[in-house]
Amino acid sequence: MAKDKKQPRPKPVTPKGFRDYFGAEVTARTEMLTKIAGVYHRYGFDALETSAVETVEALGKFLPDVDRPNEGVFAWEEDKDWLALRYDMTAPLARVAAQYRNDLPSPYRRYTMGPVWRNEKPGPGRFRQFYQCDADTVGAASVAADAEICAMLADTLEAVGIDKDDYVIRVNNRKVLNGVMEVAGLSGDDKEAERGIVLRAIDKLDRLGLEGVRALLGEGRKDESGDFTKGAGLGGEQADIIMGFMDAKRDEGAATVSRLRQLVQGSNIGGDGVAELEDIAGLLDAQSYGSNRIVIDPSVVRGLGYYTGPVYEAELTFEIEDEKGRPRNFGSVAGGGRYDDLVKRFTGQAVPATGVSIGVDRLLAALHAKGRTDTTAQGPVIITVMDRDRMADYQSMVAELRNAGIRSEVYLGNPKNFGNQLKYADKRHSPIAIIAGGDEFDQGVVQIKDLILGAEIAKNATLEEWKDRPSQYEVPRDEMLAKVREILDKS
Amino acid sequence: MAKDKKQPRPKPVTPKGFRDYFGAEVTARTEMLTKIAGVYHRYGFDALETSAVETVEALGKFLPDVDRPNEGVFAWEEDKDWLALRYDMTAPLARVAAQYRNDLPSPYRRYTMGPVWRNEKPGPGRFRQFYQCDADTVGAASVAADAEICAMLADTLEAVGIDKDDYVIRVNNRKVLNGVMEVAGLSGDDKEAERGIVLRAIDKLDRLGLEGVRALLGEGRKDESGDFTKGAGLGGEQADIIMGFMDAKRDEGAATVSRLRQLVQGSNIGGDGVAELEDIAGLLDAQSYGSNRIVIDPSVVRGLGYYTGPVYEAELTFEIEDEKGRPRNFGSVAGGGRYDDLVKRFTGQAVPATGVSIGVDRLLAALHAKGRTDTTAQGPVIITVMDRDRMADYQSMVAELRNAGIRSEVYLGNPKNFGNQLKYADKRHSPIAIIAGGDEFDQGVVQIKDLILGAEIAKNATLEEWKDRPSQYEVPRDEMLAKVREILDKS
Structure with a gap:
């Protein structure tokens, strides 16, 4: 190769899917994170900061909608190991809980905040580096831990400037869903693929509506662009059971619970799930989180495969305009649930855990929309x-x-x-x-x-x-x- | 390949050279960074947060002591581009200053804080991810900008809890050194390698002492382990001139300046450098930064090749015990200087810039040593x-x-x-x-x-x-x- 004496100038550009944050964009986020950390700390959670880099082996393959190895992460080979940037905060926590299991207090309650990276196709408003802010309790089997996270999430939203009337935290339980699947004849190892499709379909209710979900439970669905997504291939009766579950929400929490109890009749795990939901509702009532702020909602499933019990999601209910000027709810800004098997990957011993992740950029966008942040810092x-x-x-x-x-x-x-x-x-x-x-x-x-x-x-x-x-x-x-x-x- | 049904459990370990930070380790750092940001903000600097990932092309090859391409960085290929984790905060700033040159105010004064990554051999206390906290002024040719950064560095150290008597900021000027090199017959493009070796040798004065530096100016130096480092191969007279420069510091700033003026006699650039040092000293005096806090010290060169003018370094002067129990100065916690060519890489136009980088972990260690941080957070x-x-x-x-x-x-x-x-x-x-x-x-x-x-x-x-x-x-x-x-x- 001939030596090129005059090298071309490098292009001053951020890599595709990455962006820079200037001035008030940085300080407004820092201020919000400081307030969140204040609530987490008050609840007894301790800070943890893991490094951005993990072994691919420790991270595991828990990214939603990803099948190929290393897909979805930024990874590189070093000697014979593969290293990667973390794609969430839960996988590193599971690694920490296993690595330091003899030294950490149990339960271990930690919060963490920082960037995560996803090697996805970038799009408008979709970035490949974004912030997450998580709190988890590892080693607590009691649903009191789940109830506490829901209460803390409510306090956190109010602490950063979201009004009581502007959010709702929806709670469900994977065990109830598993019970429903059992009743619909979808239990058993050989039905894992179908269950995955059902989960993801329910998770898209907001976007696809009941009809779209129904299509994904059956043969599949063609979207507006003509792309076809294969469905779970359920029979009509099976699909009816699932759809009935999604439609089980009643105005009163107690009525929702009794409707769910009907739906899971005959399934032990389903019955357990309903009982846990009742416990959670009772604990939250004792702390005066009225059912206008935290509600039982069977349509919440959270897409991730690793959840094993209660799941929860914070939705902001005030309206913003979508890109076509139509009003719509702001939507989800945080979610989480119980995952009792993630630490077991490392140690072979089940360790119950539950936690929440706040989508920092989404929540910040919500505060901007409500005029709760300084968008221009005062100059010198x-x-x-x-x-x-x-x-x-x-x-x-x-x-x-x-x-x-x-x-x-x-x-x-x-x-x-x-x-x-x-x-x-x-x-x-x-x-x-x-x-x-x-x-x-x-x-x-x-x-x-x-x-x-x-x-x-x-x-x-x-x-x-x-x-x-x-x-x-x-x-x-x-x-x-x-x-x-x-x-x-x-x- | 036969499918292995029972996969071995992943090992719960941090990758080599990385570590986790728990509880008070995280919050003490956050508190310190908040105080530093407060000072930077008061000085009129605006926050900037770039992403961790840059194109290798934009980062360039400015790592100290690194010759092979991509050596020293964590990099991976994507399509036909190479991406990498940033190894410092200056390279991304140069990219930002070029990318947004039509929108940013000029001068552009920004501060930034966050992790950087170096793909180096890990060792005891040497990690491959660590924090930096930088402030830079881009687009200001006046040495008033350098003086300001030195003043701000002093204020910052005091704001985080370092006493006035416990630090000194040493200032030098690369132009003076270049003048000395010129006088020693080391100017000209063909002497670049020698100049690099001289720079790195002077930078190691603390560690190697005068004798060790002298050896590196000549044939080279064998260290305790028997490893041989090739020297610059200077003749005795040449080496004497360099050593005279390192020895030019006098008790009074004015005496140091006049000694430097002697040493660079006949070199225009050297004369300019001495005049700039005088200006800086005058400006700092006007703001009452006495010469006990900010001093002119010719032995400070800062190893990085890209500095073009004033260079500065903050040293903590209180004693700690080294690993063998012997007392020694705590040493350097921050440094920087003027680099007028980094933005030019992208745009072809020279943009004067100067800035400082605080070694966050070093400074935090100093605060621990002085008992100025909470090492155990109060429990719930x-x-x-x-x-x-x-x-x-x-x-x-x-x-x-x-x-x-x-x-x-x-x-x-x-x-x-x-x-x-x-x-x-x-x-x-x-x-x-x-x-x-x-x-x-x-x-x-x-x-x-x-x-x-x-x-x-x-x-x-x-x-x-x-x-x-x-x-x-x-x-x-x-x-x-x-x-x-x-x-x-x-x-």
Whole structure:
């Protein structure tokens, strides 16, 4: 190969499916995560941070809708091992619970937050790196642990700024569903594939409606683009039983429970599941989580194959407009459930566990939609540079402001064009610009420009009342700090 | 291949060179990063979070001491592109500055914090994922930007809990070093390899001492294990000039500057570098950063090849014991400098930039050494379970405590063995256990056990004064919260 002396320039682009987060996008998320961590901590959960990289062996193959090995993860070979980026927070937790089983308290209650990676086809609004924020209790068989997670989820949503009326947490139990499957003749190892299809079909109820789910229970379904998804191939009676289960929700929790009890008649596991749901509802009532906030809803199944008991999902019920301007519910922002077999993969011993995962970006989008986040952070006070040789003076001004806790900076670009300095202040959303040249230094004063007021005056220039309001003040140098404070306090 | 029905269990292990962080290890770091972000924000820097994954092309080959392509990074092929985990925060910033150059304010001041990954041989205390916390100003040619970063670094160290007397920030200028190289006859494209070896040798002064550096300037150096590192092959006179430079530091900044001016006589770039150092010192003086905190020190070069102007390094000067029990300075926790060519890689246009990177784990270790972090987080109040059927009552107790902001939980393991419940409380460092069984419920009371006082009493059981102090209190149920508060306020 000939050596190419003049290499082409690299392209400055984020890889497909990845993105950058700027300013308030970062700080709003950090603030939200801090509030969530506060609730988790108050509930007695301890922080855990595992590394982004795991062995493929430890991660296992628990990604939804993925069949080929290593599909869905970013993986690479190292010596003879394969390493990969974690695709969720549950697989690393199972590994930790097994690895440190002799040292960790039991039950082990941990929360964690951070990015996860999925090697999927990127699409609009679908990214291959996104945040999750999880809390799990490992080693607690009691459904009190599940009830607690549901209560904590409700507290968390309210702590970040979702109103009581704007969310509902739906609770179901896989054992009830398994009971229904048993009644429908879908138990047994040879029916695993069908059960998987049924699960995924129910999970898509929101998107496909009852008719779409029914089609997937039978022969299959052709979507709008013409793509065909093979169904579970159930007979009409079998499908009726499943559909009856999805339709079992009643206005009152007690009525839903008794309808479910009918549906699983003859199935032990189904009966256990219904009893657990009753327990959960009772515990939550004792803590005053009314059934308007946490409800039993048989249509919630959560797609993941590994759930073994209670499953839960937080849905935001306020309306937003979809891409075509039609109103629709905001939808799910968090979900989880009980998975008693994940640690067993490593140790051979069953370890009961339950936990929730919050879709951080979804929840943040919801807070944006409700106007609960600062979308533009307040910019710094800008000390403009009129005279390059006075840089030390400008620096001592900024030091004074910063020592008083005021966000501020000296303009550090090329100071020649003063207009550029004010444009910069504008781009930074600066509330104030400070101006001092030779004359000001001679007289021991500074000019302080109220940029927010100035912008309003410019906008309303024709109004009489604005004309008399000055937006620039000349003050003695030693009153600079006080005047800046006064303007900031007003705005 | 025969299908192996019984797959071996996966091993629950972190990949080599990676580790998990538990509880206070996570929260102490988060607290420290929050304080650092506060200072950066006050200085007018905006947050940026890029994704962990970049194209290998965009990352470039700027890892220290790495020659082979893709060496040092975790990389994988996707279609025809190579993707990799970022190895620092500077390469992604250069990519962002180029990608969004028409939208970002200029200068662009950003801070960022997060993990970076290095595919290096792991060793004791050397991990392949670690945190960095950077602040950079892109688009400011003035050394006022470098001075500002040094001032901010000083403020940051003090904000996280390092005393004024316990650190020093050393400043140097690559242009001075380049001037010295010129004087020593090491300028010119054909001497690039030699210059690289010289840079890396000076950078190792701390570890190798003057003699070791001298050896690397000449033929090379054999280390204790017998490994030979090839040197720059300089003649005696050339090496003398370099060593004179390293020895140029005087007690007074002004004396150091005039010694440097002598050494670079006849080199234009060297003269420029000395003038810049004078400017920086002047600006910092104007902000009252005395020369005890920020000093000019020619021995600081920072190994990375991409620096083009001022370089700086924060060293903690208090002593710790090394692995053999000998006292030594804690050493470097942060460093950076000016790199005017990184954005140019993408755009062809030079963009001046300067910035600092804090080694988060090193700084955190320093805070631990100084006792400035909570190493054990306070555990939750534990409500023990004496009677399984009273779970709803226990849950309403815990809800009361949590609503009052008190970290607390109901024991959710198997309640059969009460001793296990108290052992659990001990393992969680719980301050209080609450006990209520049938008798207590009948009488409308609870038992509150002060576990911290109890542990002290147990330790000092023979002392007369402890005997009379009760560590368990029976209080009416409706006074539970008040009593818990009282005990927590004491401890």
